[in-house]
Amino acid sequence: xxxxxxxxxxxRFVTEIDRLKGVLxxxxxxxxxxxxxxxEHSWHLAxxxxxxxxxxxxxxxxxxxxxxxxxxxLVEIDAGDLFAYAxxxxxxxxxxxxxxxxxxxxxxxxxxxxxxFRGLWDxxxxxxxxxxxxxxxxDRLQPMxxxxxxxxxxxxxxxxxxxxxxxxxxxxxxxxxxxxRYARDLVARAVRDGLLAPAHGGGSAA
Amino acid sequence: xxxxxxxxxxxRFVTEIDRLKGVLxxxxxxxxxxxxxxxEHSWHLAxxxxxxxxxxxxxxxxxxxxxxxxxxxLVEIDAGDLFAYAxxxxxxxxxxxxxxxxxxxxxxxxxxxxxxFRGLWDxxxxxxxxxxxxxxxxDRLQPMxxxxxxxxxxxxxxxxxxxxxxxxxxxxxxxxxxxxRYARDLVARAVRDGLLAPAHGGGSAA
Numbered sequence: 001x002x003x004x005x006x007x008x009x010x011x012r013f014v015t016e017i018d019r020l021k022g023v024l025x026x027x028x029x030x031x032x033x034x035x036x037x038x039x040e041h042s043w044h045l046a047x048x049x050x051x052x053x054x055x056x057x058x059x060x061x062x063x064x065x066x067x068x069x070x071x072x073x074l075v076e077i078d079a080g081d082l083f084a085y086a087x088x089x090x091x092x093x094x095x096x097x098x099x100x101x102x103x104x105x106x107x108x109x110x111x112x113x114x115x116x117f118r119g120l121w122d123x124x125x126x127x128x129x130x131x132x133x134x135x136x137x138x139d140r141l142q143p144m145x146x147x148x149x150x151x152x153x154x155x156x157x158x159x160x161x162x163x164x165x166x167x168x169x170x171x172x173x174x175x176x177x178x179x180x181r182y183a184r185d186l187v188a189r190a191v192r193d194g195l196l197a198p199a200h201g202g203g204s205a206a
Numbered sequence: 207x208x209x210x211x212x213x214x215x216x217x218r219f220v221t222e223i224d225r226l227k228g229v230l231x232x233x234x235x236x237x238x239x240x241x242x243x244x245x246e247h248s249w250h251l252a253x254x255x256x257x258x259x260x261x262x263x264x265x266x267x268x269x270x271x272x273x274x275x276x277x278x279x280l281v282e283i284d285a286g287d288l289f290a291y292a293x294x295x296x297x298x299x300x301x302x303x304x305x306x307x308x309x310x311x312x313x314x315x316x317x318x319x320x321x322x323f324r325g326l327w328d329x330x331x332x333x334x335x336x337x338x339x340x341x342x343x344x345d346r347l348q349p350m351x352x353x354x355x356x357x358x359x360x361x362x363x364x365x366x367x368x369x370x371x372x373x374x375x376x377x378x379x380x381x382x383x384x385x386x387r388y389a390r391d392l393v394a395r396a397v398r399d400g401l402l403a404p405a406h407g408g409g410s411a412a
Contacts, residue, residue, distance in 0.1 A: 003261075003384060004384070004387070004388070006260075007258070007261060007384055007385075007388055010257050010258055011351065011388070013257060014250075014253070014254055014257055014258075014351065015351055015355060017250070017253060018235065018250065018352070018355070019237065020246075020249075021235055021242070021246045021250075022235070022237045022238065029224065029227055029228070031225065031228045032228065036227070037246065039245075039246035039249045039250065040226075040227045040243065040245035040246040040249065042249050043226075043245045043246065043248050043249035043252070043276065044220075044223070044224065044227075044245065046249070046252060046272075046276050047220070047223060047276050047277065048220050050273055050276065050277075050323075051216050051219060051220055051315070051319065052213070052216055052220075054212075055209075055213060063269040063272075066252075066269075066272060066273075066276075067256055067272075070249065070252050070253050070256065070272075071253065071256075109257070113257065117256075145217065145220065145221055146224070149221060149224070178209060178210070178213055179213075181210070182210070182213055182217070
């Protein structure tokens with residue numbers, strides 16, 4: 001493949017991924033109030049990785065974390081975003097849809113890059129490396145910060161309780177003890193301030 | 207400063223930059239039709255840097271290009287986005303507003319990071335390194351791809367002509383000969399297809 005032919009193929013991928021800007025998440029933004037899309041969410045996570053790098057385990061390759069976060073949601077162009085608190089059956093269906101989406105979307109790239117980008121996505125999904133665990137922790141922390149900012153957000157809208165959020169706190173701890181500690185404090189504060197109901201069946205703050 | 211105090215300060219920055227999602231650019235998106243915001247634009251550029259890395263001059267540090275692109279528009283939180291084809295007086299006022307914005311926004315970070323992030327922004331603005339020139343080229347190419355996708359976009363809306371776009375093509379060439387060549391072909395194609403008027407005074411396609 002010639003250089004300019006390769007460039008043509010790369011730019012078809014660049015044009016296709018524009019569609020991630022139209023994939024809406026549950027997270028609410030303010031000024032103006034609207035749902036967050038997956039492209040701006042991915043940007044926010046990548047800047048978080050740069051900013052919070054010193055809370056990653058020693059030796060973490062932050063460049064790899066950033067690259068992973070930039071591409072981790074591309075599959076949602078076909079599969080859409082699934083709310084983190086959806087049930088297991090929904091998560092299983094989503095996994096199948098995302099895998100098919102990865103097959104299609106990364107294959108738009110020249111073969112060597114298709115393999116490299118797909119590798120980043122698989123790594124993020126499998127959560128075996130410390131880079132993937134740190135990235136996943138940021139992905140779980142960001143919506144918690146957003147909910148705190150809007151005074152409850154999706155927690156109240158969907159009647160989410162502290163015990164459900166603490167499952168995500170464990171994933172954050174798994175990526176970074178510092179961020180896990182911060183997230184645990186954040187949940188306690190949200191419960192104390194009435195933004196998050198203490199436990200399932202314990203009465204919703206909604 | 208303790209680790210958790212440092213983390214608190216970093217997270218205030220992370221929360222503040224959420225506002226970039228509310229800064230609108232001239233570029234129009236489709237599905238649904240709306241203006242692009244600067245956060246999702248920054249994401250798109252960062253993925254472009256990863257995808258088009260092999261068209262950067264040999265030895266370009268792509269991790270640094272990505273980091274630069276992720277933070278290059280943060281000043282717009284205070285200064286807003288200025289259309290690339292605004293006049294010189296507007297550009298001068300914008301430069302002043304962006305410099306003041308950089309002073310405020312990067313200072314939210316712990317001092318060592320404030321210096322590092324501000325350094326990335328200064329590097330992007332000064333366009334002296336090959337990393338900054340490649341990043342700037344991507345920043346000029348992306349709206350051209352968007353205009354092509356929507357059949358004219360801001361070119362038609364603002365009566366922009368090919369000679370004006372070719373000024374940007376030079377900046378793209380300055381960052382990457384391959385991308386410059388592609389952009390020059392793109393302009394010729396857009397003129398031929400009636401999406402872009404050939405020259406100032408030569409009649410607008412709008």
